[in-house]
């Protein structure tokens with residue numbers, strides 16, 4: 001066996017890079033409040049955004065899907081009794097966003113710009129302005145990899161081909177992976193512009209035909225596990241809130257098992273059980 005016989009794909013945000021808290025708390029949340037008229041209920045807006053994008057089964061979702069889910073949850077929450085009932089009318093429906101998300105092949109700024117060119121939708125112009133504002137805020141961060149994650153990427157490269165699969169924009173990924181000497185360890189990056197994680201893995205398997213038990217995806221979101229399951233490859237979870245322990249596990253147990261063909265089965269099931277326990281499906285305010 002050579003390093004061409006194995007492939008390890010790494011998700012970036014919240015997996016290799018310790019940037020999810022900064023991204024969402026310092027960038028997405030303030031822009032969400034500013035661009036969607038939520039200034040009167042900033043605490044609830046923050047709680048909704050963080051539930052959807054950080055602390056639930058939809059963690060790591062594409063930003064536009066995360067926006068739609070957050071707006072839907074905000075409408076449902078504020079329409080109920082108690083807090084903010086009077087604010088229902090100020091969160092208008094978003095039919096253009098909903099239909100773009102339902103129909104678009106890729107959900108990125110570029111494809112949103114194309115849609116605006118076709119439809120001239122004012123609603124979508126606001127979504128694009130929000131997304132660009134988020135990118136502007138993100139530029140102010142300097143994401144660091146989890147210390148053991150950088151070592152894990154290097155260790156994986158010793159025995160396998162390495163790729164990045166992420167829903168972040170490609171330029172941000174090249175910046176972050178390049179700034180820490182990790183880009184040279186990879187054979188390339190799949191980003192937001194290349195479709196969903198499942199698209200990425202299918203494309204990868206086409207370019208590098210390998211049996212599913214020779215391909216391992218490391219990720220921190222249930223969507224990563226779903227993409228791995230759909231494409232028949234192995235999945236190693238980096239558990240939110242326990243990332244360093246997860247990378248320790250990857251280095252000392254997960255990766256060695258992968259290379260010796262002992263990852264699938266009971267070991268993988270136990271990892272996935274621990275991962276699924278860490279993220280709820282129901283918002284705390286509905287519990």
Ligand SMILES: [Mg+2]
Nearest residue numbers: 011013014060
């Ligand atoms: Mg992630």
